[in-house]
Amino acid sequence: MNDAELHALITLMSLKHAGPRRLRALLALATGEEVVDSLRNRRRPRAAEDPSEIAVSISSAVWEGWFNEVRAKADGVDLDAHRSSGGQILHPEHPAWPFVDDPDPPVLAFVRGSAELLERRPCVAIVGTRRCTSVGRHVAEEIGRQLAEAGVSVVSGLALGVDAAAHRGALSVGGAAIGVVASGLDVVYPASNRALWEAVAVSGLLLSEVPMGQRPTKWRFPARNRMIAALSDLVVVVESHAKGGALSTVDEANDRGVAVVVVPGSTRSSASDGTNALLIDGAIPVRDAADVLDVLGYAAPKDREPTQTRLEIPLGIEGDPKQLVLDAIASGPVHIDRLIELLGVSPPAAAATIKELSVSGDVVMDGHVVSRSQALMRDRLDRAEPSR
Amino acid sequence: MLATISSAVVDGIDGLCITIEVINTGTGTPRFTVVGLPDTTIRESRDRVRAALMSSGYKWPSTLPLTVNLAPSDVRKHGAGLDLPLALGVLVASKQLEQADVAGVAAVGELGLDGSIRRVPGLVSLAEAMSHATSASGDGAELVVPLDGASEAAIVAPGRVRGADRLRDLVEGLRGEGPLPALIEAPAVRSHDASRPELGDVRGQPLARWALEVAAAGGHHALMVGPPGAGKTMLASRLSALLPPLDAADAMTVARIHSAAGLRQDGSGLDLRPPFRAPHHGMSSVALIGGGTSSIRPGEISNAHGGVLFLDELGEFPRSVIDAMRQPLEEGVVRISRAHGAQVIPSRFQLVAASNPCPCGNGWTDGTCRCSEAQRRTYAMRFSDPLLDRFDIRIEVSPPEPRALLGRSSEEATADVAPRVAAARQLARSRGVRSNAELTASQLEASVPLSDAARLLLERELLSGSLTARGFARVWRVARTVADLAGAPEHIQPEHVQAALLLRIRVGALLGAPA
Numbered sequence: 001m002n003d004a005e006l007h008a009l010i011t012l013m014s015l016k017h018a019g020p021r022r023l024r025a026l027l028a029l030a031t032g033e034e035v036v037d038s039l040r041n042r043r044r045p046r047a048a049e050d051p052s053e054i055a056v057s058i059s060s061a062v063w064e065g066w067f068n069e070v071r072a073k074a075d076g077v078d079l080d081a082h083r084s085s086g087g088q089i090l091h092p093e094h095p096a097w098p099f100v101d102d103p104d105p106p107v108l109a110f111v112r113g114s115a116e117l118l119e120r121r122p123c124v125a126i127v128g129t130r131r132c133t134s135v136g137r138h139v140a141e142e143i144g145r146q147l148a149e150a151g152v153s154v155v156s157g158l159a160l161g162v163d164a165a166a167h168r169g170a171l172s173v174g175g176a177a178i179g180v181v182a183s184g185l186d187v188v189y190p191a192s193n194r195a196l197w198e199a200v201a202v203s204g205l206l207l208s209e210v211p212m213g214q215r216p217t218k219w220r221f222p223a224r225n226r227m228i229a230a231l232s233d234l235v236v237v238v239e240s241h242a243k244g245g246a247l248s249t250v251d252e253a254n255d256r257g258v259a260v261v262v263v264p265g266s267t268r269s270s271a272s273d274g275t276n277a278l279l280i281d282g283a284i285p286v287r288d289a290a291d292v293l294d295v296l297g298y299a300a301p302k303d304r305e306p307t308q309t310r311l312e313i314p315l316g317i318e319g320d321p322k323q324l325v326l327d328a329i330a331s332g333p334v335h336i337d338r339l340i341e342l343l344g345v346s347p348p349a350a351a352a353t354i355k356e357l358s359v360s361g362d363v364v365m366d367g368h369v370v371s372r373s374q375a376l377m378r379d380r381l382d383r384a385e386p387s388r
Numbered sequence: 389m390l391a392t393i394s395s396a397v398v399d400g401i402d403g404l405c406i407t408i409e410v411i412n413t414g415t416g417t418p419r420f421t422v423v424g425l426p427d428t429t430i431r432e433s434r435d436r437v438r439a440a441l442m443s444s445g446y447k448w449p450s451t452l453p454l455t456v457n458l459a460p461s462d463v464r465k466h467g468a469g470l471d472l473p474l475a476l477g478v479l480v481a482s483k484q485l486e487q488a489d490v491a492g493v494a495a496v497g498e499l500g501l502d503g504s505i506r507r508v509p510g511l512v513s514l515a516e517a518m519s520h521a522t523s524a525s526g527d528g529a530e531l532v533v534p535l536d537g538a539s540e541a542a543i544v545a546p547g548r549v550r551g552a553d554r555l556r557d558l559v560e561g562l563r564g565e566g567p568l569p570a571l572i573e574a575p576a577v578r579s580h581d582a583s584r585p586e587l588g589d590v591r592g593q594p595l596a597r598w599a600l601e602v603a604a605a606g607g608h609h610a611l612m613v614g615p616p617g618a619g620k621t622m623l624a625s626r627l628s629a630l631l632p633p634l635d636a637a638d639a640m641t642v643a644r645i646h647s648a649a650g651l652r653q654d655g656s657g658l659d660l661r662p663p664f665r666a667p668h669h670g671m672s673s674v675a676l677i678g679g680g681t682s683s684i685r686p687g688e689i690s691n692a693h694g695g696v697l698f699l700d701e702l703g704e705f706p707r708s709v710i711d712a713m714r715q716p717l718e719e720g721v722v723r724i725s726r727a728h729g730a731q732v733i734p735s736r737f738q739l740v741a742a743s744n745p746c747p748c749g750n751g752w753t754d755g756t757c758r759c760s761e762a763q764r765r766t767y768a769m770r771f772s773d774p775l776l777d778r779f780d781i782r783i784e785v786s787p788p789e790p791r792a793l794l795g796r797s798s799e800e801a802t803a804d805v806a807p808r809v810a811a812a813r814q815l816a817r818s819r820g821v822r823s824n825a826e827l828t829a830s831q832l833e834a835s836v837p838l839s840d841a842a843r844l845l846l847e848r849e850l851l852s853g854s855l856t857a858r859g860f861a862r863v864w865r866v867a868r869t870v871a872d873l874a875g876a877p878e879h880i881q882p883e884h885v886q887a888a889l890l891l892r893i894r895v896g897a898l899l900g901a902p903a
Binding site for chain 2: 130131160161190192335336337338340341346347348349350351352354355356359365367368369
């Protein structure tokens, strides 16, 4: 695809209300350059003059807006900006184009980082609410880390909460992280994720269908979710409120035949309302990365012991204070007050026990709430190692 | 006729003895001039004195040219406390009273228009200044102060204070026509008693109770974060009861501060109980730090001197108010500078702060938080890192189990814990400080040894980045306090460091969202 055509396509993609569906409808009838030319002359592209010719409706107010916008936008497009600092413009003829056969592909995709990650399999999306609980955050981070350790690319939306935690987990072990975002690649959103955003760009891949310099508008987020679903072999939902945005990723995954697995949560936590509803609807439950890998088919389910693997870890004899603590937090996070009462020893003695468990990585402390870390048994992961 | 009366004024918490001279210059037009840097209240004093004299049955010398001098004349003076000595001076200058009648008397008090004598703030400092001056001249003067508040003056000058209620009764007593108001003895000293807040009332919450004990034993500033109803205020109020009683010098300083701030109850003596002050977050920084336009009044941080300053809803305090507190926190005194000089007011307090974890108060650990990410972030921004770093102890308080609220309390009472706190404070004194929180970095290195394993543990935390350099020393101090309470005399052991680390959790885990 030549630069003039790319330039024209990016101009069109920068227009207001120019979603991928509308653009594809126009481009099915003419090239990008032709469309831009006619808009410049304040004319609808010839084929679109008859509204019945295109599959999606475009109101005359939108056409009018495009006529006015197109000149300014065309002057503002800078192909070099999209190609600087490790950036590339992917188009359907590009060898790494990941949206082959997708029902709703973007017109172009802008990427920064290692585009070859798009050809690596498997890719697993970890998505969930921005307003997650501390448990959700830990779970997302651990699944992200363990999947990355197993050689799986972790796809997510670089939003706050679950998304950020999943990427953080993957990056913490030098794993592959693919961040699909709803703004131009030079517009960090949310701004507080800047460090993570840069880390993904450097050691993973950032992908967006939004031209450089554009802030995200509201409809861009569900559109971003469809690309997450399109890029992934499996979608893991960690926590979602009853009407959370993560559920739109689930819908997109269902449309594409991508399996969705769900981390069950407490029935009393509103952050798990959406995920638990998915389980009722028949989604596959997963507890950790090993379960995810099972679903992907990298480990035979029959290898798995039905018992709680946690208890196999030799931590001490019965009545050992450490074991008491681990048992107490087996069903969920517990405030340290309860543990002190349970152990029946002085607070400093209990504190020393708990702190030791936290140093050894058996428990996770969030403030003074103690929960169990989901450190997987080494051998389960080894067994689940996918072929690369 | 020259009249000379001793009196005193107060600025900040320091009293200054002054001499009031009233002279009838004999010639010239009738007038009443006050010189010697008086402020507005003293200028207005003329009208109060005239009304009080007339309604007490004395004459106002409207035909005389009177000049009043307030010596030393180079210090600014303010307050209505000079009404009474001024009235006595006018009586002497107009020959309604003999100079000899007032020779052995220093007086202070505000006059009402009906001739009543009203209380003024700062009587402890005023009495102190007046008693120093008069005893220096060797004539053993008596101090006449308002009856309401005379007990304050009696704390510093027992047996030499007369509490006067009405101008007429006082003047008749001075003339020898009636009895002088009785001399007042020192009121009884107050110390911890049955009315002190009871730690046993706190049910469950072993972590918070322990943290409170460590805070009291080591003088550590503490931050409590928890949802509404977790009992943060209740816990904080228990801290002052755990602290050992003030020594005599500190108690006297507290009395002077509280007297100047108008906080003392009438009739109470020297109070050895450490103060507990809980100012509201709507207060101005002047009210917190101290200050004022003409006269300087101590603020809440000085009112809490020797005791506990409790800031509930720390996040609701304006940033400027909180930041103004940093210098006094560091130095133990507050310096208030004015064009006409600086005041230094003691403000060595133990800071206890409480906060909700987020605007809705529920926190995010259980998923019931209703705040948006942005709201939590904005909330977290209100706490400046330098301030948060000053809390040696940072804990999350959970509401007590409903079970713990039922039935009889089996928890340790204040009387059980206070002796342990006192013993730990004794150990701190053997290190040359009032409490472990005051140990400097060099003192820690020199005289607070860590066992090898404990040092290794602490260094690992530092290297892992979970501890700042300042946090390093703070955990060290708290570990010493934990060891003191555990009766470990020599080296700090790893379990003490672990306990101290557990009592100082990461701020991000407490406030706002860690993302």
